[in-house]
Amino acid sequence: MKSIQELEEIRRRTLETINVRKDRSGTRVVVGMATCGIAAGARPVLLTIMDEVKKNSLADVIVAQTGCIGMCRLEPIVEVYRPGEEKVTYVKVNEGKAIRIVNEHIRQGKVVEEYTIGAEDK
Amino acid sequence: MEMYRSHVMICRGTGCTSANSEQIAKNFEEEIKKHGLEKEVVVERTGCFGLCALGPIVIIYPEASFYSLVKPEDVEEIVKEHLVKGRVVKRLLYAESVEEDRIKSINEVDFYKKQVRVALRNCGIINPENIDEYIAFDGYKALAKVLTEMTPVQVIDTVKKSGLRGRGGAGFPTGMKWEFASKSHNEQKYVLCNADEGDPGAFMDRSVLEGDPHSVIEAMTIAGYAIGANQGYIYVRAEYPIAVKRLAIAISQAREYGLLGKGIMGTNFNFDLEVRLGAGAFVCGEETALIASIEGQRGMPRPRPPFPAVKGLFGKPTILNNVETYANICPIFLNGPEWFASMGTEKSKGTKVFALGGKINNTGLVEIPMGTTMREVIYEIGGGCPNGKKYKAAQTGGPSGGCIPASHLDVAIDYENLIALGSMMGSGGLIVMDEDNCMVDIARYFLDFTVDESCGKCTPCREGTKRMLEILERITEGKGEESDIEKLETLAKNIKNSALCGLGQTAPNPILSTLKYFRDEYEAHIRDKKCPAGVCQALLSYTVIDEKCKGCGICAKQCPVSCISGQPKTVYKINSDKCIKCGVCMTKCPFKAIEKK
Numbered sequence: 001m002k003s004i005q006e007l008e009e010i011r012r013r014t015l016e017t018i019n020v021r022k023d024r025s026g027t028r029v030v031v032g033m034a035t036c037g038i039a040a041g042a043r044p045v046l047l048t049i050m051d052e053v054k055k056n057s058l059a060d061v062i063v064a065q066t067g068c069i070g071m072c073r074l075e076p077i078v079e080v081y082r083p084g085e086e087k088v089t090y091v092k093v094n095e096g097k098a099i100r101i102v103n104e105h106i107r108q109g110k111v112v113e114e115y116t117i118g119a120e121d122k
Numbered sequence: 123m124e125m126y127r128s129h130v131m132i133c134r135g136t137g138c139t140s141a142n143s144e145q146i147a148k149n150f151e152e153e154i155k156k157h158g159l160e161k162e163v164v165v166e167r168t169g170c171f172g173l174c175a176l177g178p179i180v181i182i183y184p185e186a187s188f189y190s191l192v193k194p195e196d197v198e199e200i201v202k203e204h205l206v207k208g209r210v211v212k213r214l215l216y217a218e219s220v221e222e223d224r225i226k227s228i229n230e231v232d233f234y235k236k237q238v239r240v241a242l243r244n245c246g247i248i249n250p251e252n253i254d255e256y257i258a259f260d261g262y263k264a265l266a267k268v269l270t271e272m273t274p275v276q277v278i279d280t281v282k283k284s285g286l287r288g289r290g291g292a293g294f295p296t297g298m299k300w301e302f303a304s305k306s307h308n309e310q311k312y313v314l315c316n317a318d319e320g321d322p323g324a325f326m327d328r329s330v331l332e333g334d335p336h337s338v339i340e341a342m343t344i345a346g347y348a349i350g351a352n353q354g355y356i357y358v359r360a361e362y363p364i365a366v367k368r369l370a371i372a373i374s375q376a377r378e379y380g381l382l383g384k385g386i387m388g389t390n391f392n393f394d395l396e397v398r399l400g401a402g403a404f405v406c407g408e409e410t411a412l413i414a415s416i417e418g419q420r421g422m423p424r425p426r427p428p429f430p431a432v433k434g435l436f437g438k439p440t441i442l443n444n445v446e447t448y449a450n451i452c453p454i455f456l457n458g459p460e461w462f463a464s465m466g467t468e469k470s471k472g473t474k475v476f477a478l479g480g481k482i483n484n485t486g487l488v489e490i491p492m493g494t495t496m497r498e499v500i501y502e503i504g505g506g507c508p509n510g511k512k513y514k515a516a517q518t519g520g521p522s523g524g525c526i527p528a529s530h531l532d533v534a535i536d537y538e539n540l541i542a543l544g545s546m547m548g549s550g551g552l553i554v555m556d557e558d559n560c561m562v563d564i565a566r567y568f569l570d571f572t573v574d575e576s577c578g579k580c581t582p583c584r585e586g587t588k589r590m591l592e593i594l595e596r597i598t599e600g601k602g603e604e605s606d607i608e609k610l611e612t613l614a615k616n617i618k619n620s621a622l623c624g625l626g627q628t629a630p631n632p633i634l635s636t637l638k639y640f641r642d643e644y645e646a647h648i649r650d651k652k653c654p655a656g657v658c659q660a661l662l663s664y665t666v667i668d669e670k671c672k673g674c675g676i677c678a679k680q681c682p683v684s685c686i687s688g689q690p691k692t693v694y695k696i697n698s699d700k701c702i703k704c705g706v707c708m709t710k711c712p713f714k715a716i717e718k719k
């Protein structure tokens with residue numbers, strides 16, 4: 001029999017893996033959290049983003065995790081999906097970059113071009 | 123659980139399953155393996171996502187790309203393009219969601235824009251055969267709260283405060299029902315769930331059970347705690363094999379986690395559930411007949427009182443609620459009764475699920491806040507009638523309900539308003555009719571259904587509905603008499619007042635409501651021997667439109683009784699005495715030169 005704490009643990013663990021499916025009308029921020037992402041420092045990035053979202057009381061933003069996006073050398077990778085806009089992929093994100101992404105892109109709608117994958121390729 | 127970068131959600135509700143969605147799921151698994159993506163992409167089979175007309179539906183996250191009308195042979199392209207290269211296959215997306223330069227999110231398209239998914243919150247989003255996914259989206263959190271923080275009285279008060287009313291038809295306040303049963307003192311009490319869903323065209327309850335079975339299990343457990351019951355039964359029709367299977371899986375997973383059985387979540391509360399299969403008799407949806415059926419007796423109603431809350435299953439205090447009623451319970455505890463009561467109208471709170479069917483573009487399942495207008499449902503969500511035909515009426519409440527004509531399209535949907543119009547909320551079937559539907563024929567169809575389904579126990583229903591059907595048949599065959607309308611009205615009144623159960627008491631409603639709004643159609647059948655909609659075969663005659671006939675002779679060749687004569691290049695003639703009204707000539711004529719009137 002599962003105790004309430006065990007159920008909470010199942011909830012937390014499973015939610016991490018399926019939160020990307022919650023289909024709200026707002027913005028979704030997805031952080032790559034496969035082995036490669038975590039090794040490159042994705043966890044503090046994820047925590048920073050969640051923190052910033054909470055601090056600024058941004059409603060209708062969900063922060064979700066995903067698996068390997070397939071570009072391990074560019075990890076940590078953060079993808080931002082805003083309704084009706086093309087997906088924006090940020091690469092080699094660290095905590096400082098994460099704060100800017102939340103403040104400029106998610107809050108104000110201005111893509112932080114220099115951190116995107118497009119800028120990296122150049 | 124593994125972390126996947128993409129989630130491919132494939133609808134395995136009954137609608138999409140019958141459109142081959144299992145094959146699509148298998149193809150996805152195969153293609154994903156072929157590309158070595160099985161560690162990155164997960165395929166999940168879900169419940170109904172609502173837009174059944176465009177099934178099979180596949181949704182891919184995190185983009186939330188909504189693919190519709192997917193064919194097994196499309197899968198290769200979706201995997202190659204979308205999952206391997208990250209390029210959405212626009213060609214296969216739900217057309218409504220694609221604008222020239224952007225793709226709309228699902229919540230922006232007309233079909234979903236006005237919907238609020240409470241009862242259907244998890245349908246299409248979780249794999250219903252995996253309890254962990256239900257738990258992830260706050261599953262069993264309401265139960266934990268109820269068992270550890272609330273007394274049974276507080277639980278009942280919360281349900282009362284929410285204003286939730288029964289979604290199975292009558293709209294009785296759920297909290298009050300629970301209170302009655304809690305006050306009946308007995309060692310043994312029962313909690314029942316009505317999943318008989320007998321209305322023709324209704325599939326709301328099936329979809330909830332298929333897409334989110336745990337939401338019903340959790341709510342029934344809460345109900346058990348509230349009234350002091352330790353055993354429940356879910357009565358579901360055997361024609362719902364997918365729902366039955368998922369329920370069985372869900373119950374066994376819940377037992378394994380100790381969410382059913384003894385000492386739930388380490389408390390001293392015990393509750394268990396069993397499924398009982400119904401054989402598909404409409405009357406078994408009536409509460410006393412349903413109880414008799416679970417007891418192993420013939421499914422026949424008995425007079426009330428005593429009400430089940432006092433004397434129900436095996437003579438013990440019992441509550442019976444509908445599937446959708448239960449599906450609303452947990453969110454009420456998680457978000458608070460005030461949240462629930464903030465949706466809807468003064469006396470009808472929350473949302474209602476409707477199964478849209480008949481002459482409507484977006485056949486499917488929709489959940490709307492109470493108070494939404496019929497016009498919004500039919501035109502904005504449903505997309506109107508196909509082929510530009512004119513909307514005539516919508517039938518709600520199935521064989522117990524009535525129709526809402528075009529003149530009342532702006533009515534706000536709630537329990538009171540529908541009753542005032544001579545219809546009722548019913549369990550949520552909403553069948554749309556256009557100018558090609560004959561309302562006398564519709565009434566005949568529903569009466570035919572009730573005559574079939576009458577259990578025969580009481581005379582008004584057994585004999586009376588049969589007499590009404592005979593009169594309707596006579597009218598549609600062109601043998602109606604001037605006094606028939608009056609006879610129908612007298613019979614209707616008497617049956618309503620004297621039948622034993624709801625089946626008979628409401629059986630005359632389809633007649634009364636079509637008489638109320640479409641009396642002229644009855645009169646045309648009776649006096650002029652005409653069917654204005656062109657449906658009743660006996661009243662139709664096929665004729666050639668002289669100006670359009672090119673004299674090709676195809677009609678004469680196709681006619682099975684050789685009643686069409688003429689010479690090539692001249693206008694052909696139909697001999698209406700010999701015509702059997704099969705309509706072959708009309709469908710075969712290349713020049714649309716034959717009409718029926």
Ligand SMILES: Cc1cc2nc3c(=O)[nH]c(=O)nc-3n(C[C@H](O)[C@H](O)[C@H](O)COP(=O)(O)O)c2cc1C
Binds near residue numbers: 287409625
């Ligand atoms: C002939 C007849 C058929 C019925 N069929 C159903 C049904 O299929 N599903 C249902 O939930 N209620 C049905 N009902 C209503 C039930 O008797 C009962 O009112 C309902 O299940 C109570 O649950 P609720 O308060 O949650 O709506 C039917 C009633 C009658 C008279």
